[in-house]
Amino acid sequence: MPEANQEFDIANVIDEKLIVLDLDVSTKVDMINVLTDCFEREGKLNDREAFFKDVMWREGEGETGIGMGVAIPHGKSSGVNKTALAIGTTKNDLEWASLDDEPVRIVILFAVTEGDSDVVHLKLLQHVAMLLAHESFVERLHAVKTPAEMLTLLESSPDDYDD
Numbered sequence: 689m690p691e692a693n694q695e696f697d698i699a700n701v702i703d704e705k706l707i708v709l710d711l712d713v714s715t716k717v718d719m720i721n722v723l724t725d726c727f728e729r730e731g732k733l734n735d736r737e738a739f740f741k742d743v744m745w746r747e748g749e750g751e752t753g754i755g756m757g758v759a760i761p762h763g764k765s766s767g768v769n770k771t772a773l774a775i776g777t778t779k780n781d782l783e784w785a786s787l788d789d790e791p792v793r794i795v796i797l798f799a800v801t802e803g804d805s806d807v808v809h810l811k812l813l814q815h816v817a818m819l820l821a822h823e824s825f826v827e828r829l830h831a832v833k834t835p836a837e838m839l840t841l842l843e844s845s846p847d848d849y850d851d
Contacts, residue, residue, distance in 0.1 A: 698773070698815055698843055705730050706774040707835035714780045716792075720744070720761060723774040723797040731770070732799055738767030739799060753786025756826045760816060762798035772799050773812065775838060794829055815846075822849035 706726050713719045720743055728736045743763035746752070753759040759782075774797045781791030798812060819825045819842070832838045 698812070699839075701771055701812060702773040702775070702839065702842060703730075704835040704839055706732075706772060707838045708775070709777045709832065709835065709838070711776050711778045712780070713776070713778050714782070716747070716759075716782055716784055717744075719776055719778065719782060719795050720747075720797065723776050723795065726774045727768075727772060727797075727799050730772070732772040733767055734769040735765075735767035739763050739765045740767075742767065743797070747785075751785040751787055753784040753788075753790075753792050754817075754820060755786060755788040755790065756820075756823070757790060757793045757830060758796070758820060758826060759784050759786065759792040759794070760796045760798065760813075760820075762800060762813075764800045764802065766802055768799045768801045771801050771812070773797065773816075773842075774799070775842075777832070816842075818846035819844070819849070822846065825849050 708722060708726060711722055713722060724736060724740050727733050733739050742765035743761055746763055747761055752761045776795045778793055784792040786792060796816060828841055832841060
């Protein structure tokens, strides 16, 4: 039985079609393009170029690399018609402005509608941030082999991890 405070469910914003593993990309722009294509293919965008431009503008505003090889770029954009998350992994080190100055291999891209910009966006960021605060979660994230495994991991509760 779901807890009363769990009105937000990450399963509403991600599915296996938005998870792409072992990409052969070598730049931040390539990774963001691939993930943006996923959003477009799955009908999450009404204006691909506007969304991409908004994400790249946000990237210019500050670091979205949070450390341990993970980045969480995001775009709040009129080009988004349904708030969603896409995740890409690559074996290549991506140069990324990161808190620990280390390259990135896992990118969690947030696409947020203008209407969801406050409540859903914050809950989405909070859930992902709480998971990423656990080193054991990040280690498991780097070891994921299938989209289904990634989805299960993201749907887990931050309470499942004790570091």
